[in-house]
Amino acid sequence: MTTIAARKNSFVTLGKFLLQFSLEKSQKNPDVPHNEAFFDRFVSLINLSQSHNGWYTPEQVYFAIASWAEALTEQNIERWLSRYDLSGVKPKTIGLILAGNIPLVGFHDFLSVLIVGHKALVKTSSNDQHLLPFLAEYLIAVDPNLASSITFTDGKLENFDAVIATGSNNTARYFEYYFKDKPAIIRKSRNSVAVLDGNESHEQLVALGEDIFRYFGLGCRNVSKLFVPKNYNFDAFFKAMFEYQDVIQYEKYANNYDYNKAVFLMSNFKLLDNGFLTIKEDTSYASPISSVFYEFYDDLTDVETRLDTDKDQIQCIVAKGLVAHEVPFGKTQKPELWDYADNVDTVDFLTQF
Structure with a gap:
């Protein structure tokens, strides 16, 4: 003992x-x-x-x-x-x-x-x-x-x-x-999301790329969905993502990129694409590997209500000063010991019997 x-x-x-x-x-x-x-x-x-x-x-x-x-x-x-x-x-x-x-x-x-x-x-x-x-x-x-x-x-x-x-x-x-x-x-x-307002710095968006691409996007703490304001311009986002272009050198990721892009195009979905990442307007949280979904919002209050309603589907919310319980850009894959998966306190559970 x-x-x-x-x-x-x-x-x-x-x-x-x-x-x-x-x-x-x-x-x-x-x-x-x-x-x-x-x-x-x-x-x-x-x-x-x-x-x-x-x-x-x-x-x-x-x-x-x-x-x-x-x-x-x-x-x-x-x-x-x-x-x-x-x-x-x-x-x-x-x-x-x-x-x-x-x-x-x-x-x-x-x-x-x-x-x-x-x-x-x-x-x-x-x-x-x-x-x-x-x-x-x-x-x-x-x-x-x-x-x-x-x-x-x-x-x-x-x-x-x-x-x-x-x-x-x-x-x-x-x-x-x-x-x-x-x-x-x-x-x-579960999946993780990011809430943007268009005022993010280049450094913050680069850090967001870490939340998207680390582990090739396979983790529940990876950002797979963006909430962006109406008429959001994705130019700054794609410029920041360019730092992760080497991800396409990995064969398994490249195969997923080619396959998922082809499926989207055959379905006549409207895509934005930079050669290693596709983004698609979609209400779902779970996007395929090499793709991120996005959704426009008019009012941040509506986003907060939606995220609260869907909290059982969400692991992390990445943002800066926009919503409750947010995680800083670039930090989703470095949880502290007290950051419990699904917000279920494992140690408390283990002391109950």
Whole structure:
């Protein structure tokens, strides 16, 4: 049985381990334990990630690793957990069914379960089967007591007390039926939006490009829809997006761009296109890869009402000084530990049984 202090320390140590790795240059820090067993293996695993999942380019994997390295500091972990009383938690087994759309997308659930003091029974996505088990192995090297708290399974989840499952809207219906007798968090498909007023600076729009293109737009925190004022001129938007033109060099993205553009054109939809991104007027939130939808508005109050009505479909709202609960430009893919997916407090859930 580990103590809360030991569990916190294990994840802080993991953060220091991750801090050594970057796309430009990975460099050993002699103060980080277990490098002899893990450093070179992790570099090799990162380099192999694209062969396991074509979307997991080194750039995207290193970005995910850097984001977690920044998050897993002692200061952040203390701030995150300070609002909870974890002293009375009785260890349970929590089933985790993880998504695989972006690298380490399920890590926050994994972290939350372990740091609260529960056991994690993990079913990884077939699209992301290698990174999390490796980090779990490192955590166990840091604190061998964690070995009894981490189990990965390829088969059916069995012998668990509660579950956190992430999937599409279709799989969520299956999850809700299958786990109806267990405490559960069931996550469905969501999308993120940006609300613009036409006064954004070039730098803000470039940062918005990060929210659109990071992870090739595959995450629920990626902006897939713009709300813009009537008669909005997209010239400044496209000028800022030009900084991301290299995205078309990735074959999987280019194939999606060609396919989705062809589908739109065959349907006689009116498009704006810059050679690697199409934008289309559409009331939907979920746009295909390589495309962003937009919608005009007359009054910001109407946008706020719409977003509140549709809040169960929305993960993040990017804006500056326009709407409530907005996320700054360029920050959607760097959530803090206390920024919970779907606004469901995972740690609070995990302390209820």
